[in-house]
Amino acid sequence: MEKKFRRIVPDNVRVEDLKPVNIACGSTKCNEGLHCFSLKKSALRKHNSERVCHECGADLIEWDRVHKNNIKDSRFIFKSMKNELIRHVFWHTEIEEAAITHAQNRGKVELRSKASKLIKSRIGKHTFMDGRQTPLAGKEIINYAQHATATCCRKCLEAWHNIPQNRILSSEQIEFCTNLVMLYITERVPDLKDEGVEVVK
Template sequence: MEHLAIMKKGYIEKILSGEKKIESRFSMNKITPFHAISAGDKVYMQEVGKEVTATFEVERVLFFDNLSENKIEELRTEYGKDICAEETFWGLKKHSKYATLIYIKNPVKITPFKINKSDRSAFKTVNSVKDDLVITKRTIIKHPHDCENGKHYFVFDGNTHCQFCGAEFLHSATMKQKPDYQTIKGIIKHSMWNDEWLNVELDNVAKNKLPKIKRANIRSILNKSIRVCQPNDGRQTPYYGNPVFYAQHGLGCCCRKCLEKFYAIPKNAVLSDEELDYFTDLIEAYLKEKV
């Protein structure tokens, strides 16, 4: 396994200089790295809010459970010098129940890279840090169109038509009736940009997230991004890291401009619960197809 350790300022330097010989993780609950790390594993280190800048190998690991304040004092006496932590650290950790002590081998600086991590966990265990936590970006063409073959780039200025050939979007009446996912897919084929998003392969981070997404997650993303028109409308839905974003771009529910263009919902209207449910259904259908 590989691991990503989020480090407080200054500790990566202490590890690289050899002053800090043990990386320790204390927790109230049985969470990684407790019994999730072993000798030979690789740990990537990232200072809070920065890029990954260094790694080390795991020489060996010690696990402790059923901890008490006294036991933690004993650990501090025995390993404190090599853990090299500040007084405040021990104060914060004195009620912990679990501890993992990781002996550091061959710490080195690496070419920095950025992680795509959406949660706040301070330690993550994955098969591969680079494959599972770093996004592989694709080339996104801005206004794709192939008008001769019936694939347009639609814009809205009172009515919906192709920016390049002027062809009218002929499905507004059907779209207004909020048809099911398969019907939408058939219609959206005429909009090259959206069709690409529906069919493109997910990035690795989005792929990993796919099986874990619940209806409530979709609903909450929609609630934040399109329930009311955002000040940054058109830019609020990212392109990477979550299959819900792909579905939103594909189905034209990424921003209020697109809702107006394809579903004839005025930009200033607040979406009703029924409307949010409807778009949640569509996205759910997309996710089911991708799993």
């Protein structure tokens, strides 16, 4: 399936069949409980709040708690995020084998340092190409992780982590984003070691 559903995903398309390329930030499948909480003026107009699903108005997220950006509460943060179609897809999609192997070859220590650098260069400050700076897939597992954890662009960062788009990220904020990314990677890559191991596939 090549199609990209920018808003509502039709009923005859199954969630399990959706790949990252099929969806965008605004995609929803509200009748299956998968929404979109990015901040949109349309939500404000239609539902009197930007903190609800822009399509159906579902008000599901405990924003005060999510916005504490407390890494110790990451389970709750991730559980909340999975109410969004885009995050759900990135948490469940099959990751390209090349990306898994490449992650195992590098190991956690190297991945963490790479993740921190990518976060700084992609979302450290606002860019005019915001929303397009993080590829949807590929050999770099950090791409998947950034979309899954809403650290892919400044719009997602603002919605989920309450950091205004015009602010330059502090080192604490970069560290927080890096920690989220690493939690995703360690959950999705089996047996990831601290140091890289030679995995030949």
